[in-house]
Amino acid sequence: YLYRSEDNGDNWTELVHRTGFIWLDSEDSKVIRLIELGFQYPNGSRSGVWASSDSGVTWYRLSDIGEDWDRGWSKYFHYSGTFNGDAKTFGEDMSDPDALFWITYQWIFCSFDGGLSFKNLYTNEVNPKNWQSRGINNAVLFDIEISPPNPDIIYLGYFDLGLFRSLDHGKSWKNCNQAGYTGDWRGDGGNAFTIAADPTRENVVWASQSENRGSTKVLLRSSDTGKVETWERVGRGLPGTTSLFGLSVDPYSPESSRTLFITAERNVYLSKDDGYNWSQALDCSGQCHFTAIDHFNSNLVYAGGSGGVWRSASGGASGTWEQVGLPEMKGNIKGDIWDYGWEGVMDIETDPVNPDWVFVAVFGGNKGLYRSKNHGDT
Secondary structure, eight states: OEEEOSSTTSSOEEEESOOSEEEEETTEEEEEEEEOGGGOSTTOTTOSEEEESSTTSSOEEEEOSSTTBOOTTSOGGGSOOOTTOGGGTEEEOTTOTTOEEEEOSSOEEEESSTTSOBEESSEEEEETTEEEEOSOOOOOEEEEEEOSSOTTOEEEEESSBOEEEESSTTSSBEEOOOGGGSGGGTTSOBBOOOEEEOSSOTTOEEEEEBSSTTSOOEEEEESSTTOGGGOEEEOBTOOOOSOEEEEEEOTTSOTTSOOEEEEETTEEEEESSTTSBOEEEEOOTTOOOEEEEOSSOTTOEEEEETTEEEEESSTTOTTOEEEESOGGGOOSOOSOTTSTTOOEEEEEEEOSSSTTOEEEEEESTTOOEEEESSTTOO
C-alpha cells in the first residue's frame, strides 16, 4: 500500500491499495507514479505505470506493457527487477523529470516521456527479427561455432538464452530456439552447452538444448543453418543426462554420414551416422567434458575433463583409449564444471597448421594453457 505523511513521518495516511517504485515529478509535486515490478504482464490489473495528478487522491493507468513498451528481442517478462531490489532497478535522470532508466538483471530500458512508453537501450533491429547489440548485454555465452565452409554463418550457445545464429558474419543475430525443446521458455530462451557445424555442408549443424542447466539435455540436428522449424531430435543411444558437452565432427568421415563425438554424463560417445545413433566409446568414470579430432589425422581423437586427457589413435573406437597429459591437468571433483572446487580440462584444440600439435586449456589454481608437439606424448 502507498502511504503519505505530511508531518515528517510522525503520522501516515493510506492513499491507495497499490505499491511499487515511487516516481515523483520534480516539476509538479501533485504528480505521483507507481511501478510494481512483480506484476508486469499484459492485461494485468496492476501492470504498467499507474499515476495520480492530484497528490494521490485518484489514480489511472498511464501506460501498460504492450505495444508502447519496446522490448527489443526480449519478452514482456523481462521488464522485471535486479537481484538487488527496486532501489537498484530504477534510476531517475535529475536533469529530465520525464526520463526514467529501468535496469534489470540482464537488460536496460528507458522512458523519455514520463512513463507513457518505454524503449529498449540494449539492441537495434537491423533487419526483421535480426538484432545487433549496443554493447550493454549481460549474456552468459557457453559456446561459439563458425561454419568452416561459410564463415558468415556463426552460432552461439547461451546459458539461459539458448541458441542464436548470425548469417552475416556476426553483424546481426536471430533467436533459433525451437519452443518444444526449451520448456517454460517456450522458445524465448534455453540452455545450449555445445554446438558443431559440419566441415563442408554449410547448412548442417548439431547442438544440445534444454530448458536450464539442471534439465535433461537433447541433441538436435538442423539441415538449414539452425532455422527454428528445422531442428530435429537425434541422439538415439545417448543417456538421459543434464551433462551434454564437447561435440566434435570428423572432417574426413563421409559427408552424408559424419562421425561425431560428444560427452554425455561425462563419458565419451561416438556416432557414425550423422548423429542419429550413438554408442559409448570411452568410460572415463564420469570425468570427461570435451572432445577434439586432429585436423590432419582423424584417427587421433582426444577427450578431457576433470580426469585429465585421454587419446585414441584408432578413430576413437572403444578399447583404444589411453590416458596422456600431465598430472596437473587433473582435478579432484568428478562433477560438472560449475561445481564448487572443480578443476580440469576446459577445452582441447588441435592445431590447424602444425600436424601433431594439440593445445589443452586447464582450469584451476596455477594451471592454464598447455601445448604438445607430439600428439600428447609430452
